Amino acid sequence: MRDRTSTLPIVLSSIAFAAGEICILRDVTLSLDAGPPTVLIGPNGSGKTTLIKLAMGLIPPTAGSIRHAQADRSARRQAIVFQKPVMLRRSAGSNLAYALKAAGRSADAATVTKLLDRVGLAALADRPARRLSGGEQQRLALARALARDPEVLFLDEPTASLDPAATKAVEDIVAGAAAAGVKIVMSTHDLGQARRLAGDIVFLAKGRLIEHALAERFFAAPATPEARSFVAGELVI
Amino acid sequence: MSALDLVFSGDPKLFGIVGLSLFVTLSATVVACVVGFPLGAMVALTRFPGRNALIVFLNGCMGLPPVVVGLLVYLLLSRSGPLGPLGLLFTPRAMIIAQAALITPIVAALTRQLIEDLWAEYRDELTAMAIGPAGRVATLLWDARFSLVTIALAGFGRAAAEVGAVMIVGGNIDGFTRVMTTTIALETSKGDLPLAIGLGLVLIAVILLVNAMAWAVRGWSERHAG
Numbered sequence: 001m002r003d004r005t006s007t008l009p010i011v012l013s014s015i016a017f018a019a020g021e022i023c024i025l026r027d028v029t030l031s032l033d034a035g036p037p038t039v040l041i042g043p044n045g046s047g048k049t050t051l052i053k054l055a056m057g058l059i060p061p062t063a064g065s066i067r068h069a070q071a072d073r074s075a076r077r078q079a080i081v082f083q084k085p086v087m088l089r090r091s092a093g094s095n096l097a098y099a100l101k102a103a104g105r106s107a108d109a110a111t112v113t114k115l116l117d118r119v120g121l122a123a124l125a126d127r128p129a130r131r132l133s134g135g136e137q138q139r140l141a142l143a144r145a146l147a148r149d150p151e152v153l154f155l156d157e158p159t160a161s162l163d164p165a166a167t168k169a170v171e172d173i174v175a176g177a178a179a180a181g182v183k184i185v186m187s188t189h190d191l192g193q194a195r196r197l198a199g200d201i202v203f204l205a206k207g208r209l210i211e212h213a214l215a216e217r218f219f220a221a222p223a224t225p226e227a228r229s230f231v232a233g234e235l236v237i
Numbered sequence: 238m239s240a241l242d243l244v245f246s247g248d249p250k251l252f253g254i255v256g257l258s259l260f261v262t263l264s265a266t267v268v269a270c271v272v273g274f275p276l277g278a279m280v281a282l283t284r285f286p287g288r289n290a291l292i293v294f295l296n297g298c299m300g301l302p303p304v305v306v307g308l309l310v311y312l313l314l315s316r317s318g319p320l321g322p323l324g325l326l327f328t329p330r331a332m333i334i335a336q337a338a339l340i341t342p343i344v345a346a347l348t349r350q351l352i353e354d355l356w357a358e359y360r361d362e363l364t365a366m367a368i369g370p371a372g373r374v375a376t377l378l379w380d381a382r383f384s385l386v387t388i389a390l391a392g393f394g395r396a397a398a399e400v401g402a403v404m405i406v407g408g409n410i411d412g413f414t415r416v417m418t419t420t421i422a423l424e425t426s427k428g429d430l431p432l433a434i435g436l437g438l439v440l441i442a443v444i445l446l447v448n449a450m451a452w453a454v455r456g457w458s459e460r461h462a463g
Contacts, residue, residue, distance in 0.1 A: 086358055
């Protein structure tokens with residue numbers, strides 16, 4: 001029987017991550033709790049993707065600790081969508097059926113169609129997933145993630161290479177999932193997107209957590225010089 | 238009778254040899270794929286002591302001389318060998334075993350490299366979906382299926398072209414274990430060039446045809462499966 005212990009909170013305490021001699025993250029402390037979306041922002045190389053992978057449990061920290069409310073990794077209701085999701089070499093519908101089976105859920109045609117419909121891809125169920133456009137692939141990746149019935153959904157710059165229409169489609173799905181009670185933890189370069197979606201902002205620069213605040217307060221009055229520069233659109237290197 | 242006359246007249250002897258050759262080589266290719274695909278994938282996806290040595294061994298075995306493989310299989314199947322009581326020596330089954338032994342390392346080594354490269358692409362996605370080791374092997378093999386066809390063809394080509402192993406374990410018995418390559422070698426040494434040339438033409442045509450069919454299937458599948 002599936003353990004229904006909550007996946008949240010996920011508490012990261014003084015974590016660091018290094019790849020060889022390169023320190024990517026250092027001394028980051030952060031608690032991810034149920035509630036509105038948490039959006040990670042910061043310049044390239046600030047450690048956003050690494051932080052998401054650490055919180056998801058895909059990689060272990062080189063220092064510090066991560067405490068998951070649900071200790072059994074296989075029982076955690078969490079999913080992730082990568083910036084460039086890998087589409088399996090099969091149809092869109094079969095990609096979704098695969099994800100449903102992997103999550104131990106029924107992969108019958110009705111369930112697949114319902115999920116595809118949720119992301120606006122029901123008409124493309126039989127199309128090879130790798131033949132879909134970038135925006136459609138990203139929506140299919142979202143459907144695969146939602147197939148896990150996640151309590152927390154990590155999104156690593158899901159709209160980085162999409163046009164405005166495709167970005168809007170993805171944002172609508174993310175907002176819908178958040179409204180349905182899924183905790184969103186998302187990284188983005190797009191300050192406008194962060195304003196539209198975020199409940200709270202985590203600002204990273206040079207591998208450090210510089211500021212963590214409610215989105216409204218962060219954008220109205222950033223507390224640190226780095227955050228002020230970033231919000232003002234200046235280059236933070 | 239010229240070589241072309243032999244081919245186009247449907248000479249029963251010639252086509253008997255061709256049929257046996259195809260049976261032996263296709264059977265050996267199937268065995269090599271059944272063993273080599275999962276073996277290569279497992280080596281690609283698992284870490285264990287001696288893994289690097291196993292990879293070097295598999296890669297090294299890609300260049301095994303057919304006569305050495307034939308000799309080893311002969312020793313296994315000979316009357317005094319460990320598998321002697323099975324009575325397989327000088328039968329088509331012995332030839333299948335020898336060719337499978339020759340090409341399984343090729344299939345496994347190429348599969349290992351292919352799956353390892355694919356795993357680098359899929360790792361995060363499959364790990365995030367909590368796919369277990371067996372599921373990973375199955376998923377990666379399925380998604381690599383078009384490239385695996387090419388690997389199977391490499392094995393088929395190697396098996397179809399070899400002489401030494403089947404000569405040693407098959408004995409080149411007329412009407413029973415005589416295949417295209419051994420017949421070409423024998424007839425050339427006897428001076429019967431029309432039959433040797435005719436078989437050579439058929440051998441080349443068969444290899445080209447199998448490759449063309451595989452290419453067509455691959456193209457069709459890629460269009461329909463992405």
